[in-house]
Amino acid sequence: MSMNSFGHLFRVTTWGESHGPALGATVDGCPPGVPVDAAMLQQWLDRRKPGQNKYTTQRREPDEVEILSGVFEGQTTGTPVQLMIRNTDQRSKDYSEIMDKFRPGHADITYWQKYGIRDYRGGGRSSARETAARVAAGGLARAALAVLVPGVQIKGYMTCMGAHEIDRGRFDWDQIDENPFWTPDAQAAQDWAVYLDDLRKSGNSVGAVIEVVARGVPAGLGAPVYGKIDTDLAAAMMSINAVKGVEIGEGMSAAMLTGDHNADEITMGPDGPEYSSNHAGGVLGGITTGQDVVVRFAVKPTSSILTPRKTITKSGEATEIVTKGRHDPCVGIRAVPVGEAMMVCVILDHLLLHRGQVGENRGQIG
C-alpha cells in the first residue's frame, strides 16, 4: 500500500516524523534536464518555516533542504530525487504530558485506535511538519514547470481569517508578499493583525480560508472520468493537515446560482476562446479551459490551545489537557505555501500525463 504517495507521473512520496532525525520527499518521475539546486527549493521552504513573525509558531526549525540524489551538475537526471530536511528543534519534553492522553482535534486517538502504537512526540507522522516535505517537492515541480510551460504562475493567499473576509474590491496581487498573512487586501492585513494578536494572547486560535490560483495553465490538462484534474486538486488540498473543505471555482456557492449566471459564456477572441466569467474555476469536465485554475480550502482552527479541554487517557480515564508547546494561533497562515506546492505538483503531473497521451492539443478552434 502506498498511502504516503500522490501523483501519477510526477510521483511524490513523503516520509518521516516531526521528532525523528529527519523527514523528506522522494520524487520519482521528474523530467531530466531541469536546472535545480537546494537554494531554489529553499526559497519556498522559507515561506512555510515557523518563526517568521509573531503570528506563527516560535518553534525554531531552519527547514534546510538537502538534495541527496537525482541531480547531477545542477540538473535533474530523470532518476528519483531524494529531498531531506533534518529535524533540529525538537523539544520532546514539551510533549511528554500527551504520551498517554489524546489531544482533542488531533490524530492521536485515531492513530492509536488504528495502529496500537504511535510516536506521540509532536504528533509524529500526523504532524504538519510533514508539509515541509511537500513544499520541497513543490519547489522541484516549480522548477520543472518553468522549463516546460514558462508562463505558468501559481500563487496562494488568505481570503478569510475566522469570520473576517477580505474585500475583493481591494484585491492587490502585489500586497500578498507584503504582510504576514499572505493576503491581497492591505486593510484586512492590518485588521487581522490586531484581531490575531488578541486571540494569541488569550491562548485561543482561529481558522482560515486560502485560495490558490494557477495562471497560464494551457487548455487540455486533466482527463475523464476518474482522472479529472479537479478530483486530483481536491484530494491534494484535502490531504493537507487541518483542511476540512475544498472548493473549485464557485464551489459550494454554485448551488445558489441559476444556470444563466453560472455557465461562463464563450466568445472568440484574437488568440482563441474567451470566457465572460470563471465560475468554473478553469475546469470543465475535469479538463482545464486555459482560464485561471482556482481552488479554495478551509483550514480549521489550531487544536492545540491553552484553554483546558476534556479528554481521556489510553486506559479510558477522564482527564483534562492543556496543550503547552509552541503552536500557530492560525495554522492557515503557514498552509498558504503548502497549498501552492500541492497545486504546482498536480498541475505538473497532469501536464506530463497530457504530453504522454496527447502531445499537442488536437482540437483546433478558429
Ligand SMILES: Cc1cc2nc3c(=O)[nH]c(=O)nc-3n(C[C@H](O)[C@H](O)[C@H](O)COP(=O)(O)O)c2cc1C
Ligand atoms: C502548516 C500547518 C501547521 C500546523 N501547525 C499546528 C500547530 O502548531 N498546532 C496544532 O494544533 N495544529 C497544527 N496544524 C494542524 C494539525 O497538524 C492537524 O490538525 C492534526 O494533525 C489533525 O489532522 P486533521 O486536522 O487534518 O484531522 C498545522 C497544520 C498546518 C497545515
